[in-house]
Amino acid sequence: MSLQKKRFRYLGESLIEGNIKITAILAIIAVFLIFLFIMRESLPIFFSQEVMQEITFGKLFHGIEWQPVSDNPRFSMWPIILGSLKVTMIALVFAVPAAIGAALYSSEFAGPRLKEFIKPVVELLAGIPSVVLGFFALIIMASFLKSIFGWTYRLNAVNAGIALGFAVIPAIYSLAEDAINAVPRSFREAALGLGATPWQTATKVVLPAALPGVSAAVLFGMGRAVGETMVVLMAAGNAPLFSFNPLESTRTMTATIAAELGEVVFGGGHYHALFFIGLALFLVTFVINTVSWVLFDGLMNRLYGAKK
Amino acid sequence: MTKKIIITAALVLVAVMAGLSQAGRGITLKGSDTMLLLGQRWAEIYMQKNPGAVIQVTGGGSGVGIAALINGSTEICMASRSMRDSEKQKLRERYFNLGHEIPVAKDGVTLYLNEKNQISELTLDQIKDIYTGNTTNWSQLGGPDAKIIVYGRENSSGTYVFFREVAMKNADYTSSMQSLPGTAAVVNAVAKDVYGIGYGGSAYAKGVKEVAIKTAKGSFKPTTETVKSGQYPLARNLFWYLRAKPSGEMKKLVDWVLSPEGQEIVKKVGYFTIK
Numbered sequence: 322m323s324l325q326k327k328r329f330r331y332l333g334e335s336l337i338e339g340n341i342k343i344t345a346i347l348a349i350i351a352v353f354l355i356f357l358f359i360m361r362e363s364l365p366i367f368f369s370q371e372v373m374q375e376i377t378f379g380k381l382f383h384g385i386e387w388q389p390v391s392d393n394p395r396f397s398m399w400p401i402i403l404g405s406l407k408v409t410m411i412a413l414v415f416a417v418p419a420a421i422g423a424a425l426y427s428s429e430f431a432g433p434r435l436k437e438f439i440k441p442v443v444e445l446l447a448g449i450p451s452v453v454l455g456f457f458a459l460i461i462m463a464s465f466l467k468s469i470f471g472w473t474y475r476l477n478a479v480n481a482g483i484a485l486g487f488a489v490i491p492a493i494y495s496l497a498e499d500a501i502n503a504v505p506r507s508f509r510e511a512a513l514g515l516g517a518t519p520w521q522t523a524t525k526v527v528l529p530a531a532l533p534g535v536s537a538a539v540l541f542g543m544g545r546a547v548g549e550t551m552v553v554l555m556a557a558g559n560a561p562l563f564s565f566n567p568l569e570s571t572r573t574m575t576a577t578i579a580a581e582l583g584e585v586v587f588g589g590g591h592y593h594a595l596f597f598i599g600l601a602l603f604l605v606t607f608v609i610n611t612v613s614w615v616l617f618d619g620l621m622n623r624l625y626g627a628k629k
Numbered sequence: 630m631t632k633k634i635i636i637t638a639a640l641v642l643v644a645v646m647a648g649l650s651q652a653g654r655g656i657t658l659k660g661s662d663t664m665l666l667l668g669q670r671w672a673e674i675y676m677q678k679n680p681g682a683v684i685q686v687t688g689g690g691s692g693v694g695i696a697a698l699i700n701g702s703t704e705i706c707m708a709s710r711s712m713r714d715s716e717k718q719k720l721r722e723r724y725f726n727l728g729h730e731i732p733v734a735k736d737g738v739t740l741y742l743n744e745k746n747q748i749s750e751l752t753l754d755q756i757k758d759i760y761t762g763n764t765t766n767w768s769q770l771g772g773p774d775a776k777i778i779v780y781g782r783e784n785s786s787g788t789y790v791f792f793r794e795v796a797m798k799n800a801d802y803t804s805s806m807q808s809l810p811g812t813a814a815v816v817n818a819v820a821k822d823v824y825g826i827g828y829g830g831s832a833y834a835k836g837v838k839e840v841a842i843k844t845a846k847g848s849f850k851p852t853t854e855t856v857k858s859g860q861y862p863l864a865r866n867l868f869w870y871l872r873a874k875p876s877g878e879m880k881k882l883v884d885w886v887l888s889p890e891g892q893e894i895v896k897k898v899g900y901f902t903i904k
Contacts, residue, residue: 390784390793391801400804459814464821473776475822476807555814558807559783570807580810583690583785586715 359603362596375590381597385563387572389581389591396594398601400563404478404571408553409546411482411567412489416546417539419486420493424538428501429523440498447491455555458484463556476558478571484552493542500534500617501527503624534620540613544606550575574598655683656879660694660707661787663812663830664867667734667898668707671886674894678885682878691787698870699723704879706870709736709787724872732866733886735901737851738792739831739863740840741819748772750841750848753862756796759826762803767824779806780815780827788812791865792828832899856901867900 365372366381376396386395427439462484463475472479504527512522528535550573558570559580578595585592658668665688672684689697691708698706699719712720712728720728740756742748748770751759758764759777768774781802782789789808793799809815812829819825820836831839831851841848842862855861875883885891892902 386804388801388804390790392799393801460817474778474807475818475825554810559809560805560807562804570805572808580783580808581785583693585785587696 356603359596359600363593363600365593366597372588372590372593376594381594387561387577389594394591396590398574398598400561401572401574401577401598403563403565404557404561405547405573405575407478407565407567407571408482408485408557408573409543411479412485412546413539413543415483415486416490416493416542420490420538420542421497421535423490424494424497424501424535425523425528428498429527430519443494444491446487447495449487451488451549451551452555454484454488455552458552458556472568474558474568474570476556476570478557478567478569481553481557481571482567484556485546485549488549488552489542489545492545493538496538496541496617497531497535500531500538500620503534503621504530505624530624531620533616533623537613537616537620540609540616544609544613547609548575548602548606550579554579574602578602655685656705656882657703658684658686658705658707658869659689659697659703661691661709661867662688663709663736663788664707664734666832667867667895667900670894670898671891675882675885679881682882684882690785692785695870698728698872704871708868708870709865710791711866711868712870720872726873729871729874731869731871731883731887732903733869734867734892734895734903735856735864736867737831737856737861737864737901738788738796738828739834739851740842741816741827741829741834741837742840743819743821743823743825744836744838745823746772746838748840749838750843752843753796756842757798757800760792760797760802760806761800762805775824778822778825779803780818780822780825781806781808782812782815782829783808783810788829792863795865796828796863830900851901853896853901864901866903 366376366378375394380396381398384395384397385399386397387400388395423439423443427436427443431439458480459476463480466472466480466483467475508526508530509522512526513519517525553573554576557573557576559572559576560570561572561577562569564571578598581591582595585595658672665686668686672686676682676684691710694703694706694708695712695716697703699716701723711730717727720726740751746767748767751770755764755770759779760781762779764770765777766774767777781792784790793802807818809818809827812833815827815829816833816835816837819827827837839850841850844860844862846860849855849861851861851864856864869883869886871879871883887903892904895902
């Protein structure tokens with residue numbers, strides 16, 4: 322290749338490289354700007370005299386009623402915080418055993434052809450739009466569960482939690498499978514060589530070795546579940562009750578924002594309260610995701626030694 | 630010489646294009662989801678009858694439509710509630726005008742019950758007690774011993790606000806009311822829930838029982854007569870809001886909508902005529 326041609330290729334490559342770099346930086350800037358925007362819209366609760374007549378930081382945690390459209394508006398976040406926690410926990414109780422079981426099976430027990438089949442199919446589940454899952458839960462699953470168990474409320478936290486579980490199974494499965502696959506072959510060979518059965522190898526050696534990664538997967542799924550909106554908006558019934566009963570209807574933080582932001586008075590107390598909920602959600606998922614990645618990194622270090 | 634011709638041609642082209650883009654902008658209708666179906670049907674038939682007329686219809690909710698009217702992104706706003714004073718003020722700040730209100734149809738907000746429910750009429754007080762949470766069991770209303778499952782709309786809905794003001798006399802909804810996204814979702818929930826109750830526009834009442842409202846003068850279901858005469862207590866006007874008195878193309882549309890032909894479509898969609 323002539324020198325000129327080579328130089329031309331280098332130029333082309335460096336242009337492409339520069340482009341990719343700019344795109345990556347733009348993505349980071351975008352996230353940062355979104356964060357700034359949410360901050361700006363929620364901070365008046367602390368500083369603006371005008372807004373503080375309607376709503377203050379204290380009011381967001383006072384009492385147990387979320388009743389923003391009223392002659393005497395009440396903005397307690399407790400019922401919707403509890404709602405988010407309740408639905409997330411139910412989703413995890415349902416999704417974690419299923420996802421980790423599937424991950425363990427497909428990486429330890431399934432033959433290569435079956436494995437090639439399971440992985441894409443579970444990941445296909447991630448492609449189902451959450452509005453479709455929500456619709457399914459609202460129209461079909463709610464009636465089905467009610468007819469079996471005879472619950473008083475058709476739309477309740479369990480119904481939403483199960484639907485939400487379907488939405489997070491692929492995320493947990495995918496990460497957990499990566500973690501289990503990352504356990505070196507030598508671990509398994511050693512265990513089998515010492516006379517352990519495949520089941521003992523999987524549950525007593527491989528799974529404990531991959532535990533930090535599996536916990537990361539669970540946390541990652543939890544972050545997804547906390548932030549998921551459409552499924553709970555449609556399937557949970559959205560009553561802002563302060564109740565620990567999973568069979569009652571419930572309202573989450575995400576559903577509250579989605580349902581109410583459409584028609585709040587721009588710049589009013591209710592508007593800023595919704596942005597504060599958004600900020601709280603952002604911080605919670607940010608912390609959960611960070612912990613999840615730290616755990617995953619820790620696993621890689623433990624299995625393969627410190628990073629090069 | 631040739632230069633002149635080219636310049637003239639270019640100018641003519643620009644003028645024609647400007648004219649076309651003016652004509653192409655047409656009239657936009659935006660706002661209430663309750664009125665979306667009605668607006669679309671009106672636009673469809675009006676455009677058929679007047680080739681060349683362009684009308685765009687979008688939903689989003691009454692408040693969204695009013696905001697669009699204020700910031701200039703729609704010519705006509707559809708609203709299932711009247712404009713608030715604060716909104717009128719904003720309109721005046723920008724256009725020195727309080728806006729122009731045209732009632733275009735009537736609606737009766739209907740209470741839905743499951744078809745298996747033996748109750749078929751309620752008084753306004755009973756309805757208020759159900760929605761404020763004072764009445765929680767059907768046995769208190771002469772029905773079976775079962776919990777009342779209360780369904781309603783999200784607080785961004787015009788119907789939510791109307792129902793709270795008129796049926797509940799500004800009292801607060803009970804926290805155990807399940808708020809569902811859209812009237813269709815409420816109807817669906819009540820159709821599947823034997824002990825459910827919900828509310829919404831009468832045009833949506835398919836597969837559920839419409840409750841007759843008992844007043845001093847008798848029990849009334851929302852029909853053309855009871856809504857028009859005001860005997861049905863939860864009747865409301867559906868509005869179009871404009872920034873100023875209509876003129877030209879806009880006036881033609883408004884006149885047509887209020888004409889017998891336009892009002893015939895109101896009946897077909899399931900609402901009630903204004904006159």
